[in-house]
Amino acid sequence: MELTERQQKIVEIVKKDGPITGEQIAEKLDLTRATLRPDLAILTMANILEARPRVGYFYSGKTSGQVVADRLKKLKVGDVKSVPIVVNENCSVYDAIVTMFIEDVGTLIVVGDGGKLEGVISRKDFLKNTLGGQDIHKLPVGVIMTRMPNVVCAYPEDSVWLAARRLLNHEVDCLPVVRPIQGEADDHYEVIGRFTKTNIAQLFVELGEE
Numbered sequence: 001m002e003l004t005e006r007q008q009k010i011v012e013i014v015k016k017d018g019p020i021t022g023e024q025i026a027e028k029l030d031l032t033r034a035t036l037r038p039d040l041a042i043l044t045m046a047n048i049l050e051a052r053p054r055v056g057y058f059y060s061g062k063t064s065g066q067v068v069a070d071r072l073k074k075l076k077v078g079d080v081k082s083v084p085i086v087v088n089e090n091c092s093v094y095d096a097i098v099t100m101f102i103e104d105v106g107t108l109i110v111v112g113d114g115g116k117l118e119g120v121i122s123r124k125d126f127l128k129n130t131l132g133g134q135d136i137h138k139l140p141v142g143v144i145m146t147r148m149p150n151v152v153c154a155y156p157e158d159s160v161w162l163a164a165r166r167l168l169n170h171e172v173d174c175l176p177v178v179r180p181i182q183g184e185a186d187d188h189y190e191v192i193g194r195f196t197k198t199n200i201a202q203l204f205v206e207l208g209e210e
Helices: 005-017 022-029 033-045 064-074 093-103 123-130 160-170 197-209
Strands: 049-052 056-059 086-088 107-111 117-122 174-180 189-196
Touching: 005 022, 005 033, 005 049, 005 056, 022 033, 022 056, 033 049, 064 160, 086 093, 093 107, 093 123, 107 174, 107 189, 117 123, 117 174, 117 189, 160 174, 160 189, 160 197, 189 197
Parallel strands: 086 107
Antiparallel strands: 049 056, 107 117, 174 189
16 A cells, blocks of 8 residues: 555654544644544554544554455455356266356366265366367266365355465365255365455455555
């Protein structure tokens, strides 16, 4: 976040003399309290300053990077997830490839009855198997997909930061967002969304615009 010259002066005053009231800050800058109100609001919303009733403003000590990190840890996967792009495990590799290009995604989530997560399949999987000379019109995706329980997932209550770490650590482009199916075994999950690198990029654009 780029501060104006006046906002920078306000931050320096609060660093030096805080906690300090808005009236005292205005007096030091030879301005009215009303003139400073928008600047103080911006600095407070950006978490650069904090305000306490009957106490005044004080410096939070957070850099803009720390502010973004805090937001990413507070935001939940359930708040930013996308609609899942799914195929049935009996779907042919050919039809799955067509679905992937029509939907413009890099990973398909493979489900069984009732939306139960069975596996995932990526462009790399398709490329590896189509080069092998197999009949992709007859080969089902269930044969070549990464199957549960070897699929890395995210949960709606996970932080965006944690999910992003999983993407990087496991070198994948997409995490199925799931919730446990009641009454089923531990590795039985219903697919309710997807979390991708695109979600992260969109989120950073939105944070920048804010």
